[in-house]
Amino acid sequence: MNRRHFLKQAALYFSAASMQTAPRGDQVMTVLGPIRPSEMGMTLPHEHVLVDFVGAEQASPSRYDAEAVFKTALPHVRRVRALGCRTFVDCTPAFIGRDPGILKRLASAAGLNILTNTGYYGAANDKFVPRHAYDETAEQLSQRWVREWQQGIAETGIRPGFIKIGVDSGPLSAIDRKLVQAAALTHLESGLTIASHTGNSVAALEQIEALKEAGVDPNAWIWVHAKREPDAGAVFKAARSGAWIEFDSIGPTRISQNVELVKAMKDARLLGRVLISQDAGWYHVGEPGGGKFQPFDTLFVEFLPALRRAGFSQSEINALTIANPAAAFGIKVRRSTP
Numbered sequence: 001m002n003r004r005h006f007l008k009q010a011a012l013y014f015s016a017a018s019m020q021t022a023p024r025g026d027q028v029m030t031v032l033g034p035i036r037p038s039e040m041g042m043t044l045p046h047e048h049v050l051v052d053f054v055g056a057e058q059a060s061p062s063r064y065d066a067e068a069v070f071k072t073a074l075p076h077v078r079r080v081r082a083l084g085c086r087t088f089v090d091c092t093p094a095f096i097g098r099d100p101g102i103l104k105r106l107a108s109a110a111g112l113n114i115l116t117n118t119g120y121y122g123a124a125n126d127k128f129v130p131r132h133a134y135d136e137t138a139e140q141l142s143q144r145w146v147r148e149w150q151q152g153i154a155e156t157g158i159r160p161g162f163i164k165i166g167v168d169s170g171p172l173s174a175i176d177r178k179l180v181q182a183a184a185l186t187h188l189e190s191g192l193t194i195a196s197h198t199g200n201s202v203a204a205l206e207q208i209e210a211l212k213e214a215g216v217d218p219n220a221w222i223w224v225h226a227k228r229e230p231d232a233g234a235v236f237k238a239a240r241s242g243a244w245i246e247f248d249s250i251g252p253t254r255i256s257q258n259v260e261l262v263k264a265m266k267d268a269r270l271l272g273r274v275l276i277s278q279d280a281g282w283y284h285v286g287e288p289g290g291g292k293f294q295p296f297d298t299l300f301v302e303f304l305p306a307l308r309r310a311g312f313s314q315s316e317i318n319a320l321t322i323a324n325p326a327a328a329f330g331i332k333v334r335r336s337t338p
């Protein structure tokens with residue numbers, strides 16, 4: 001064992017040891033290492049630096065220039081840092097462009113906490129699901145993801161801060177159900193929160209049931225893209241079960257629509273279950289110059305002022321942007337009560 005390898009192993013050992021002694025729910029894992037949830041500050045819980053839509057079989061870092069991605073994304077993450085954002089959650093999973101090394105460079109350069117993830121994306125008709133996911137069991141997939149949590153992603157030493165999966169509209173397909181089960185097992189081992197790109201309320205409520213059956217409390221699960229669901233009753237039902245409801249399509253053309261969604265949750269006394277983000281970015285692999293990069297600043301310059309005009313207090317805005325993300329991403333095993 002050479003010295004560098006030894007130091008890396010020692011660092012892993014001590015970070016694992018400190019995880020075990022840390023109070024439950026008292027850590028969040030960033031690409032630069034653990035922080036306390038209270039250090040997260042204003043958080044964007046769902047954005048993307050890089051996405052490659054080519055498909056699981058062809059996705060590879062050789063398809064893009066990491067330096068170009070870094071240079072393209074840096075002014076955008078610096079911009080939100082200057083606007084008060086302290087934590088940025090990158091929601092691009094493996095096999096669709098996850099690149100922890102670029103995220104680490106951006107986190108250092110911008111002075112921003114950045115989280116990456118483990119898990120597979122089963123939405124988009126399974127185009128981004130790798131072959132081995134069909135052959136392996138949920139337990140085997142979970143072992144891969146837990147290994148990333150314990151040892152870091154590939155050789156980077158960078159650990160995931162949450163589990164990102166995706167499912168198509170329900171009823172859940174066999175592969176999507178397997179991904180949910182693997183996520184549940186991974187949660188029980190790691191305490192990492194599960195964020196799931198979810199097609200509709202049928203898929204959302206089935207996932208909540210599957211998690212409960214596996215022993216996981218719904219408050220360990222984020223309904224990503226909840227805005228797409230037209231049935232507000234289903235969204236309220238999920239929130240009342242403890243799930244996080246993420247309205248993550250805030251963009252320049254959808255301000256008032258998103259204000260109404262958040263207001264409906266407030267009126268239902270469910271503001272404490274809501275996360276808000278933009279699903280913006282990103283460097284589009286395969287497009288000249290990375291294509292059109294949607295900035296990450298709309299939430300700060302347009303949406304929060306619109307919430308204030310709609311009567312939201314500063315403490316309600318703090319709950320949405322600071323307290324809720326800290327509670328959602330705090331690492332803690334959350335078991336369902338039978």
Ligand SMILES: [Zn+2]
Nearest residue numbers: 046048091279
């Ligand atoms: Zn997204």
